[in-house]
Amino acid sequence: MLRFTVRRLIQMVLVLFAVSVITFLIFNVIPNSDPAVRMAGRQASESTIKAIREEWGFNESLPQQYVTTMKKVFTGDLESQFTQLNVGEEIRKGLPRTLSLAIGAALLWMFVAICLGLYSAVKAGKFADRFLTIVALVGISMPVFWIGALMNHYLGFKLGWFPNGGYVELTEDPVDWAYHLILPWTALAILFIGFYSRVLRSNVLDTINEDYVRTARAKGLGERQIMIRHVLRNSMIPIVTLWGLDFGAVVGGGAILTETVFDLQGVGQYAAEAIGQLDVPPVLATTMFLAFFVVTLNAVVDILYAYLDPRIRLQ
Amino acid sequence: MNDAQPLLTVDDLKVSFATEEGVVQAVDGVTFELGAGEVLAVVGESGSGKSVTAMTLMGLTRSPNARFEGNAHYKDTELIGASEDELRRVRGAEIAMIFQDPMTSLNPVHRVGDQIIEQIQEHEGVPDQQARERTVELLERVGIPRARERVDNYPFEFSGGMRQRVMIALALSCNPSILIADEPTTALDVTIQAQILHRIRELREETGAAVILVTHDLGVVADIADRIAVMYAGRIVEQGTLDQIFYDPQHPYTWGLIGSITRVDRPRPERLPAIAGLPPSLANRPEGCHFRPRCPHEFSECPKVPPLEARVDGQAGHLDRCWLPVDEKRAKREVRPGEIGLETKKEAAA
């Protein structure tokens, strides 16, 4: 286990390095224009452009530019072109909100998806299964920002059942915190419930036909025990990895869209606003930050997977 | 045949499945008996229905597409129509099964010992420590070295032959009266094959369990079987004691099977003898005797389904499904002096 963990962590560091290089390339090299002009935004004065060029070292060699950019990002020496607020600060402020959204949604979707997926598999082919499949497919066909906006408008604004967006600190009032998050959690979870229930259904159906399930039945075990100890236990393994990966994807993507709609002021919304204004420094920083988060999380998930599936661990 | 009450009586068992290509009659009227402590070998090629028969006895072929007819009586339980609860009582504790592929028959994420303990606890509810002790003993009995340590290993840490021994240990853990072995050695090396069969025979002697050994290899059964049932295209075409089948086979298909066994005490043949032709497609069988298309001795009676009957004087337990008179059979089956085999139609015409 230790050897595997060390190997995986080394791999993680290498990927992080590659991610930083690619981010650098995306923002400073690939586009076909002057990076200083891009960063200065529209209607920037010549002096601003020159100052930016100095600060970021755009006149120097590419490797040198890379080092300068990385230094700025990691020491938090980055400011938004337009608001002058420190990027690092803003990310730090938004992080707890983003995590609240992501973790809550992840737990919700996991629980619901397991129930629906298992139920669909057990009733495979019958009406209940077909119906749930269509429901799941509708779920994965809806853009989260659209359904979120509609839910916010109709359930929050019009009917008043839920607050109309906004965020309350967990430390201030846990109940209100959750109350404000129910709609965002649901909106975000819908997509994943649709996807995961079908993956689980498919895994369960595959597992049910495995030889070792036949052996379990030949042992005279009860259906429920077979379902849980043999079918579910084995079907869940790939799901756990996916779940970890998607949690990262939520933080790195779904959160952006959902936070904007519900005005949660997390890292995602911060990034979204910067994107809308084509404000390069925050977008650069958040891209790297979120990608790093995902890479680290993937490594953790892999290590967890190795723990769960002894075949990976002991080879 | 022993005179005591047979342990298992199968009467005209029929199993069919609905598939996209039509209804497949996998088992087409199988009847046999199994006495306590007997070893019955069920021999046939793929598609003969032997595995389906074996698995149906345990209720493992039940599905929405399957249809069953006939009976299978075990002690005082009727297996074919039994409820799931009744079957669960029987499975593992009274009738146990080992499957063909040991690599996939054990759950890869549970320890080997736990999987055996699971069965013991299901049927007997003994204290954990006791179940564990029994499991270690069982593993020792089937010949797993260092059983006390290896009981906590995972299946992938065992070789194929070892895994099959674990399966045997599992099957015997609750002292069943019948052990069904479905091609237990097909997926293993020839050298391991002999060891496994040897072990099954020993354990049979120790525990007194009856064994139904399903295989496609007639050579494998010579050492271990008391009686043999030869299946072809869903039907039993011949049934008798080991000696009867090997020394006085009555059905042309059996002749072909015996003739295709390579023997070390004979000169090597030029060509490996084989039965010409292919088994009929399961959904589309010839009328009357299923073996007709491949049988060089086909004659006018064959379009009628030959019933499984004792036709040989003095051999009451020796049944077969061939219309040919017994003396003709004995004449036709000799292809060369002292050898039993199935000549091809071309040779027969010549």
Place this chain on the structure above:
Amino acid sequence: MATEPVTEQTALQGPAAWEEEAEREQVHGLGPWRLGLRRLRRNKVALAFGLLFILLVAACLAAPLWADNVAKTGPNAQHLTDTIRVDGETKNVVGLDGVPIGPQYLKADGKFFLGADRTGRDIMVRLLYGGRNSLLIGVTAALITTLLSILLGVIAGYFRGWSDVGIRALLDIIWSFPVIILGVALGVALALGGVEIGPISISGNSLAIPILIIGFVYIPYMARPVRGQVLSLREKEFVEAARAQGAGPLRIMFTEVVPNLASTILVFFTLLIANAVLLEAALSFLGAGVRPPNPSWGTMIDEGVDRIATAPHLAIVPGVMLVLTVLSLNVFGDGVRDALDPRAKVRLEH
């Protein structure tokens, strides 16, 4: 009936006869594609949604027809200060309070069928033109992804060695970026300056930018499964047989490997279009995708969500179109996957 051919062929012996037998069977049986098509035909729901998708595409392609003949306006034409006649009354397209007119359906001869947006543009016209853009982006991006995935997946999976290591590393790194983040980063970067690919220079406003971005971002999504399948196909007997016959790697790739990938590719392609359309909507919603004034469903939802309190139809309409399109692709793609799945053999009820 299977009897006749078998009887004739028994005159021949051995493997030649059996092969001929098998070939004969194959003609009567159905290959996997025909079988899949038959299954798909039976799946009414999937077919219905496939039809829905085609109708939606057709409607969007007919955008100019609608614009010229019914709505009599273009997708970007603003009618901020215009009025229309409805039921004999004259109404402002955009009210004095800034609230645009809602869906008129046929009340004004089809003008503003689904209402107007805040600058007086005809939503129906924009919806259809936007659909053209969204679908164009979705399908083209999916094509790019598919072609590159096949290329990378086959090279990595077949040749292994360093090319595999390199490609796999590349795919893993791209996939480490969450899809939206990467799309957004590229969108922002390229929107500001356009990009140069060799001699071709693409402006930041062009539709080609989201196409390239989305096409690129999804490569690992498909390339990794393709690689996985190539890896397993590579070990299959028919590839070994081809190699033994002396076929070179390129030939093997084209004649053996790629056709077997076809079903995977087909299923993924359908799903890719769906994902690409959704990603375009997300990117455009954030302002990193299609740039104004080009309409797309994403930009329309963006504008609509801004004004959702006063004019919800602005957001609902493009969203519903988007959901219907993606849903029909998903349901159809699902049906195709089920139809091609060999596991689906024994599924009918008796």
